[in-house]
Amino acid sequence: MKSYAYFPGCSLEKMAHSYHLSTIETARALGVELKELEDWNCCGATAYFHVDELLAFTLCARNIAMAEQQKLPLVAPCSGCYKNMYFTRDHLRHDADLAEHINDALAEDNLKFSGDSTVHHLIEVFVNDVGLKEVKAKVTHPLKGLRVAAYYGCQILRPKKSKAEDVEQPQFFEDLVAACGAEPVPYPLRLTCCSGALIITNREAALSLVRNLLESAVQAKAAVIVTACPLCQVNLECYQKQVNREFGTELNVPVMYFTQLLGLALGLPPKRLGLGSELVAVMPAIKEAQRVEPALASTS
Amino acid sequence: MNAAPTPTATATAAAPPDSGVSFVEEIGHLLYASKGNPLNTCIQCGTCSATCPVASGGFMDNSPRRVIALIRAGFKEQVLKANTYWYCASCYQCTVRCPRNIDIAELMYGLKRYTVWKAKGQEDLIGPTFTETFVKTILRSGRSYEPVLATTYLFTYGLPEMIQEAQTATALMIKGRLLLLPARIKRLDNFKRMIQHIIPLGDKE
Numbered sequence: 001m002k003s004y005a006y007f008p009g010c011s012l013e014k015m016a017h018s019y020h021l022s023t024i025e026t027a028r029a030l031g032v033e034l035k036e037l038e039d040w041n042c043c044g045a046t047a048y049f050h051v052d053e054l055l056a057f058t059l060c061a062r063n064i065a066m067a068e069q070q071k072l073p074l075v076a077p078c079s080g081c082y083k084n085m086y087f088t089r090d091h092l093r094h095d096a097d098l099a100e101h102i103n104d105a106l107a108e109d110n111l112k113f114s115g116d117s118t119v120h121h122l123i124e125v126f127v128n129d130v131g132l133k134e135v136k137a138k139v140t141h142p143l144k145g146l147r148v149a150a151y152y153g154c155q156i157l158r159p160k161k162s163k164a165e166d167v168e169q170p171q172f173f174e175d176l177v178a179a180c181g182a183e184p185v186p187y188p189l190r191l192t193c194c195s196g197a198l199i200i201t202n203r204e205a206a207l208s209l210v211r212n213l214l215e216s217a218v219q220a221k222a223a224v225i226v227t228a229c230p231l232c233q234v235n236l237e238c239y240q241k242q243v244n245r246e247f248g249t250e251l252n253v254p255v256m257y258f259t260q261l262l263g264l265a266l267g268l269p270p271k272r273l274g275l276g277s278e279l280v281a282v283m284p285a286i287k288e289a290q291r292v293e294p295a296l297a298s299t300s
Numbered sequence: 301m302n303a304a305p306t307p308t309a310t311a312t313a314a315a316p317p318d319s320g321v322s323f324v325e326e327i328g329h330l331l332y333a334s335k336g337n338p339l340n341t342c343i344q345c346g347t348c349s350a351t352c353p354v355a356s357g358g359f360m361d362n363s364p365r366r367v368i369a370l371i372r373a374g375f376k377e378q379v380l381k382a383n384t385y386w387y388c389a390s391c392y393q394c395t396v397r398c399p400r401n402i403d404i405a406e407l408m409y410g411l412k413r414y415t416v417w418k419a420k421g422q423e424d425l426i427g428p429t430f431t432e433t434f435v436k437t438i439l440r441s442g443r444s445y446e447p448v449l450a451t452t453y454l455f456t457y458g459l460p461e462m463i464q465e466a467q468t469a470t471a472l473m474i475k476g477r478l479l480l481l482p483a484r485i486k487r488l489d490n491f492k493r494m495i496q497h498i499i500p501l502g503d504k505e
Contacts, residue, residue: 010444014479015472039486041442046390047434050412050427055498059438062494105497109490158392159403167396193353193391200453201426202387203461205359209389212353238472242464277475279468 002129004075005067005117006034007085009230010042011078016230018274022259023077023122025273029266030130030138034075037066043081046197058102060088064119065111077122077259079229080196083155086119090161121156123228123258127172132179140267142181146289148261149187149222150174151213153194153232167191176258177226180265189216194235210235211243214251223285225255233257238279254282323376327410337407341400342368348394348404360384364394364404367411380420385411386427426453439495442485446478 012020027034040063048056064085067074076082092099093115103112126135150173157167168191174184194213195206213236217225227233237255244251255278263273264286275282328339342365349355349363362370362382370379388408395405415421416428433452437445450469454462472478485491 010483013443013483015446015477017477041485041491042438042444044438045434045444047431048438049409050431051416051435052413052499053409055435055495058494058498062491102498105494108493108497109487154389154391154393158396159405160396191393193389193393195353196389196391197430198354198387198389200449201430202354202359203453203457205354205357205387208357208359209353238468241471242468245464277477279471279475 003033005072009078009081011230021274067117079155082121146182149217443483445482
């Protein structure tokens with residue numbers, strides 16, 4: 001069994017609690033052990049980095065150092081947390097002076113950063129460490145006929161982590177959707193930003209970006225958008241009503257986490273995956289696909 | 301310095317700094333814990349501006365390309381008063397596409413830090429206030445807490461937006477998606493002492 005130190009992040013405590021639930025459930029079903037980091041702190045989102053880089057690195061380093069204490073790689077389901085901690089480790093490993101300075105601070109909490117624990121996004125763990133072949137083998141309820149817009153967003157891909165990484169034409173998310181038996185549709189805006197924290201700091205721009213993403217999914221005839229980030233999910237789903245109000249649109253696109261999609265394909269009950277807490281219900285879209293699919297299959 | 305186009309709109313505030321350190325050096329050195337960013341290699345191709353969803357949506361008063369040109373030409377005031385960097389959503393699309401490997405998103409972070417420290421910048425933006433509240437919340441408890449953050453922007457809204465926001469919040473609350481009480485980490489004392497090593501927090505509690 002593969003084990004990881006699990007960093008849920010602030011969003012998953014409440015706003016994205018369904019992401020937490022479905023993470024735990026799918027990890028268990030795939031034989032991945034997640035040990036929640038004891039006493040983790042906020043990764044800082046983008047705000048720490050707006051004020052002070054050293055502070056931002058220190059707060060991320062505290063979490064990484066706790067994973068190192070457990071001698072486990074660190075996994076985060078939130079793209080923002082993942083990006084912050086991934087690059088903190090990267091910078092600290094390449095800058096001994098910076099690491100030393102930060103270790104002085106970490107000593108107050110009896111911690112030390114060494115760089116031994118790698119940092120991963122949850123989707124990376126499922127796609128690379130578990131492997132799509134293994135995922136596919138465990139799928140008992142393939143989601144046939146479900147048209148899915150696999151939405152990467154930003155920070156699982158960017159900034160680039162290595163020269164070899166394909167940040168323009170990635171495929172792993174669509175592959176995972178296909179492994180669940182669903183149908184990934186061509187989604188032109190799959191790499192375009194959901195507006196992130198601008199939903200708070202610049203509502204006008206944010207709602208416009210969200211609208212583009214939703215309309216692109218509708219044009220692609222996607223039944224659901226699947227995300228790997230709590231902020232993407234909240235922006236695309238919870239602000240849909242406000243988009244409709246502002247632009248006179250009638251958008252009603254369900255937005256779910258990849259762990260929820262995967263969980264359904266693994267035969268887990270919707271409730272245990274936190275389904276039902278959305279503002280735009282997901283299950284009707286799933287059921288509709290299941291209802292239509294036999295007809296599609298017989299005509300093809 | 302022949303590559304930078306001359307800014308036309310508000311050229312009056314332009315004044316090269318007299319400290320011996322040019323604005324482009326000052327800004328370039330703000331990044332990566334002083335590792336620098338090669339702003340002078342910018343070829344003004346505009347890939348950053350075209351690729352930026354906020355700039356191409358027409359929401360930035362100066363595009364990222366133009367901001368780089370302004371920095372290089374020493375137009376400090378225009379740069380700091382622009383909304384550009386506070387409207388950056390950190391999507392890093394410009395960074396991965398820049399043919400000169402300038403980390404433009406990181407440049408935007410640098411400009412945010414610069415104006416936060418120097419308390420300069422465009423007034424009536426929500427970004428700086430939000431940042432301040434966010435950081436304070438975390439320094440107090442180790443965790444973020446959405447309802448406190450909401451107070452930073454709600455008062456800037458007009459009544460219709462405020463009502464819409466309240467409706468969204470109510471819907472989320474009904475679904476059990478809002479924390480009613482702020483969370484906090486356990487080893488908060490250690491955590492605060494750790495932060496004291498990095499930035500002064502004022503009087504110890």
